[in-house]
Amino acid sequence: MGANALPVQKPLALSQGDPAGIGPDIALMAWTLRQAHQVPPFLYLGDPDALSARAQALGLQVSIAEATPETATALFTNALPVLPIPAAAPIVAGMPNSANAASIIEAIRRAVEETQAGRTSAVVTCPIAKSVLYSAGFRFPGHTEYLADLAAGPGGKAPLPVMMIASPALRTVPVTIHIPLIRIAEELTEELIVETARITARDLTAGFGIAKPRLAVSGLNPHAGEGGALGKEDDAIVRPAIERLRREGIDAFGPLPADTMFHAAARATYDVAICMYHDQALIPAKTLAFDDGVNVTLGLPFIRTSPDHGTAFSIAGTGKAKPDSLIAALKMAADMAFRTA
Structure with missing residues (x-):
């Protein structure tokens, strides 16, 4: 991780996210830094007029060019290529509008469609606000x-x-993701x-070039259950899962107390931390790399970063927005696309 992006011929598909947020800002900033930071070519899927207006508001000199996946890479040197997805209502920075929900969803769908068709090399997504999308049936x-x-x-x-959060400092994977804390124990299974x-092991090998990934597996409860005194799940669910993985030849170990997994010496012993729930994985990841962490979705038939x-x-x-995390996501997607081509 952290290496310069390898060259790709096909552009990355960058969906706009919620255009009232900082998605347009960081896309514009990433393009202006394309040479200094070796940003791989990307095709922005969103409203070109709104993007141009945001560039003007930010004082950025950016040429916007309507493009297709086939023309984007050639255009990228001198202009930010945009596949137009018009907004239904005016886009105002900082003021999300549910009237634009359909175009936000369409940008994601189209990015996946172009990538699955082989016209773009990977999907990179700018942030969304799910509450804005519910009105469009999300x-x-x-x-x-x-x-x-x-x-x-x-x-x-x-x-x-x-979901994997990746940075030069740490990779973490939550086993359960977007569910309430109270439901984690009932939804956590050995099979999951x-x-x-x-x-995780398969995609670390294919997309990141790690021949035999080392997986540190956390416990669910404090002190990984303290021998059952602080919860039975670690011995009844987590430990048998690790034993199965080891029998399959996967280098997994644990369950480990989560409170001692993330200091520097501990991190040196593994390639990824498998955690039992969202915050257990994301708190250390965001603490160590808030500005340049990347959200990678593993297990899909296409590459996606964010x-x-x-x-x-x-x-x-x-x-005030920083493009560091988007630039890292673009470069990581390009690296993965190169390795899996």
Whole structure:
């Protein structure tokens, strides 16, 4: 991780996210830094007029050019290529509008369509606000689950999407993702842990070039259950899952107390931390790499990365947003596309 992006011929498909947030800001900033940071070519899927207006508001000199996947790479040197997806209502920085929900969803869907068709090399998504999308029939807990549904296609079975937060300092994977804390113990199963770890190990090899990934598996309860005194799940569910993985030849170990897994010496002993729930994985990841962490969805039939932050409506259009995480997501997607081509 952290290496310069390898060259790709086909552009990355960058969906706009919620255009009232900082998605347009960081896309514009990433393009202006394309040479200094070796940003791979990307095709922005969104409203070109809104993007141009945001560039003007930010004082950025960016040429906007309507493009297709076939023309985007050639245009990228001198202009930011945009596949037009018009907004239904005016886009105002910092003021999300549910009238634009359909175009936000369409940008994601189209990015997946272009990538699955082989016209773009990977999907990179700017942040969304799910509450804005519900009016357009969005019924998913998050981006991750929606992408899995798109991967399945009509009537198909959705793959298990695995969220990984990756940075030069740490990779973490939550086994359960967007569910309330009170439901974690009832939804955590041996099979879910095993399948999540299998997908993680496979994709770390294919997409990141790690021949034999080392998986550190956390416990669910404090002190990994303290021999059953603080909960039975670690011995009844987590430990048997690790034993199954080891029998399959996967280098998994644990369950480990989560409070001692993330200091520097501990991190040196593994390639990824498999955690039992969302915050157990994301708190250390965001603490160590808030600005340059990348959200990677494993287990899909296409590559998807995203900045590891939200829409930040309060600073949209102000120039305060940082493009570091998006640039890292673009470069990671390009690296993965090169390795899996």
